Amino acid sequence: MCTYRGGVRLFVVEAGDWIELTGDDRPATRISAPDLAAARRISSGLKSDDGAASVILDVAVAVAADYRSARGSLSVAGPEAGAAAQVRYVGTVDGLAGLIADIEAAGVADGVTLIPVGPDQEPRVLGDDVLRRLALRSSARAS
Known part of the structure; x- marks a missing residue:
């Protein structure tokens, strides 16, 4: 697990389990939305109902070293991916x-x-890599 100490919480789905990589023990509510505007509306509604729970947005991801490769991996995963x-x-x-x-x-x-959603993407490895990048962004802003 990475030592990222930012405010954003990060979860992965691995073997059907919802796993948090950021080590926060506050309650969380998981949401899905077709776009960020809809997600913000859902999130705002949930926060006004119960401000205690963190709202966590599902994001289907296909990542690679470059966009073309990532897009190709999404094609391999099939049209139902994400x-x-x-x-x-x-x-x-x-x-x-x-x-x-x-x-x-x-x-x-x-x-x-x-x-x-792409083939050969290990959720925990991807999550740890994202947390490292977030930590680097955070430390760069602090300096």
Whole structure:
């Protein structure tokens, strides 16, 4: 587990289990939405109902060293990869870390669940890599 100490929470789905990699023990509510605007509306409604739980957005991801390779891995996974009612990200790990930081900064959600849709993507390895990138972003802003 990475030593990222930012505010965003990060979960993965592994073998059907919802696992948090950021080590927070506060309650969490998992949501799915077709886009970030819809996610923000859902999140706002949940926070006004019960401000105690963190809202965690599902994000279907296909990552690789470059966009073209990530897009190719999504094609291999098939057309059903990443349901239509789910935010999707295709690109690099750095870009994914940027998206997650933006989701938190814009108040869309308190964290994300990474759901890899490409072949050969290990959820925990991907999550740890994202946390390292978030930590680097955080330390760069602090300096």
